[in-house]
Amino acid sequence: MKIWLVIVVCVTALASCKKENEVKCEPALDAPFNLILPSHFPPIEFPEDNELTEKRVELGRRLFYDTRLSADNSISCGSCHQQASAFSDNLSISEGIEGRVGFRNSPTLGNVAYQERLFGEGGVPNLEIQILAPIGDENEFDHDVVIIEAELQADPILNNLSLIAYDRDIDIYSITRAIACFERTMITGGSPYDKHVLGEESLTEDALAGMELFYSEELACGTCHSGHNFTDGGFHNIGLYEIYEDAGRFRITSDEEDKGKFKTPSLRNIEETYPYMHNGSIQTLEEVIDHFSTGGLGHINQSELVVPLELTTLEKSQLLAFLTSLTDLEFLMNPELTPLN
Template sequence: MRGVLIIGSLVLLSGFFVAFNATKNPISVYEVDIPVGFPELEFPEGNALTQTRVELGRMLFYDPILSVDSTVSCASCHNQTLAFADNKVISPGVEGRLGMRNAPTLANVGYNPTLLFDGFLKTLEMQVLVPIQEHAEFNSNIVDIAEKLKKDSLYVRMSVEAYERLPDPYVITRAISSFERTLISGNSKYDQQVYQKNNVMNRSEKRGMNLFFNELNCVECHSGFNFTDFSVQNNGLYEVYADSGRQRATKIEADRAIFKVPTLRNIALTAPYMHDGSIATLEEVIMHYESGGKSHLNKSEKIKPFQLSKRERKDLIRFLECLTDYEFITNPAFSNPFE
């Protein structure tokens, strides 16, 4: 390991040094393009977006150095072409280990008031620690990761430029969070129709939109600009759940088998569905809700049976496909910087 010495505004490592001075090197602010209909992003104190913070976070997001054996990165489970979700029921971690939950999309994750299917963690900075330490994910230690990063001159330089400190847990969690806050998706066919006032949706898609918003009132849970009310609910998926849901974190029986309502943006790309990836297609998801779900003590009162014709079901699926943002899944600003 290289020797490290900090003297005033100089960070010295054997073979090179990095100087920083906030007054002489003005911060390059990262401009976020907020889509029409979206609220402004909020940032935690001390972690406003800058170019270097976002780029450092992007590198860390794609770098398998975060896992104990350098085989798995954040991007291993959150693929850009799949709207930063995965197409596997459960994404494998180090040594092929499997956890219990399906990888959710990171689209618009910076707007989430709570994180994980538990809806329990309050900040992205806290969430970053979860996969790092999970045995079935990275099985690593953030302090050990920081030591590895200190041996890389580029990571050292960027850490100092971004946060005026060497790579450490503070830098790692905040940089990755900064990159994730830029993952904004708001240019789907639906957005073009509703917010940009372009008549791009066909008759089937419009009929499906009417079903979604009016006849079926799906917006009781999937409301707002991000198609979620961010609440936690039981949707009657099982009578007995292998995963205790939010109750795992709170230990409260009323939270058993309660999971966060997911965003429906890019939903056509994020199969399989549900917290455990147990439903393969959108049609099967709709049929689950048509059935009214299974009995469970904590099942939401909003889950009630209904009936659709074959055409109506097709129309609803066509509308959900209108929530796909193709610009988002091809944006080079979000892609792997190592390729």
């Protein structure tokens, strides 16, 4: 989407955040949401004006799967972010209303609560603002927030939830914040790798060998794919192309050195979030490993960490075994994240 859209999105959201709209939750009707984090995860910093509550999460859950957010009532957030695919959609480029082709591959929403900058170029600062982008994008929902508000205010279930959760009729303020609340409950940390870290079970020999390779000084995969969520949150050019049609981080900074740089994706559930890269141009994990083994195509801004590795067939299979150990089946089937009737 265009930079001007991001700017409009930010201005629109900020305009709605006036003091007279401060949240006033009724304790008797709403209660804090008990979000259970894996013991090896750090705490989440929630916005002061949008702490998790039961009704906010329920409202967001209903809205996340509500097709009325799109102009022709055909798609929802859940169309491009499907739970079985770790809240991605397995298309190279996601499709909007009327089959319109979008701009990029849909990223996973697993552990999105920990992300500070959203979209591949990092142009949106938080989840509350993010939802406005697909609503207004002509290749996604292509809808008008005024029309959305009027239609949803006529829905007694949603409007009542908004009154309880945000002390106001449902509007773009409560819509964006409720969806953000629900998305922050998408915590994934129950993979075989996590159980190994916690001492609950052991990884296979191949996965252990792959983990050693992953964190080795020679491969240095863990430099960018670091921390509990396997991302440094930074922006890197991995030499995917000699000339990038999508300029990535440059779209925000206008710095020539940022051309072709994209935010490091999380590797959690990577087995289920194919195809890969910002444009879905690589179909399999085996091909991703091959790309890094050959050292990229040598773009002028290519990261110095992307160098020829000349991995053996065995090493590639071991890396693959480690990456697939990051799949959290409980997350993919968590009933608390499915659509509500």
